[in-house]
Amino acid sequence: MTLSFKSALLPSMLAISLALAGCQDSADSTDNNIETANATTADLENENTTLDKAGKMSAEEQMIANITRYRWTLTSAVSKDDKPLAVLTDVKDQIRLSFNQNHDDNALSYTVGCNTISAEYELKDSTLAIEDGMSTKMSCGDLDKAENALMQLMQGDSQLILVKDVESKDNSLGDAPLLTQITSNSDTLVWKGRLTPQAKYNSKGETLFWAVNAKMVPCAAGSSEMCLQVKPITYDDQGIKTSEGEWSAFNGEIEGYQYDGKHNEVLRIQRYSLNNSDAAEESSSIEEYAYVLDAVIESSVVE
Incomplete structure (x- = not known):
């Protein structure tokens, strides 16, 4: 009888044990879910904190981000006595200044139309401090005086004042902001x-090499409209020409390039996609790219 009672009791005890185990597993699972949820919440909070921190820029960082988006051309140069610096103003249209940002390194370059001088810089508040730079070593003839004068002005600390384009209708700097630089000797x-093309077209450029013939051709058979005659060229990593394409009519514009009909030239071009850019709205539905001159790497006079 006792044996029979124990046998009858065992299934009930087993069922109770399993139920308790199930409850324990459920509790453990719930605890684990709570811990996972808490961890996920903590991760999200940490991520949001990081994003908030990344979204906040110092005044210097904002200034650097702004000036890097533009290429700067000199419009005026006056001494501390408010007299024009003729050595610079006479060639001001070809005096250029560029700021570049690469990770934590800030660099600038400038030229009067001959050598390019490059240097690293620091910006604290509105004070620009330029370190000793490096320059190419071409003889510049009449531009030597202008180059030496600009190099002297760029030494030491300068104060920068950035003003947005007067035609800008929003909070952006617009298409043509002004950057005033007061040098260490108060010039x-x-x-x-x-x-810059990257900022204008909101995309990374693709480098192309095109030969441009001095002779233009009809844009299409029977057309009276004349177009540039171009052909693609390919170079290897060592700069050795590996292939050339066929001549064809280019019915478009190469921004920054001036055709004179007297030279056969090879151009290095940056091609930018117009997709997802404001410029796309101003272009025809057929045009898909914008072409910007990067450099003329070969030029020969046509006899």
């Missing part, structure tokens, strides 16, 4: 900005 340089 004043005023630079006018122009958006």
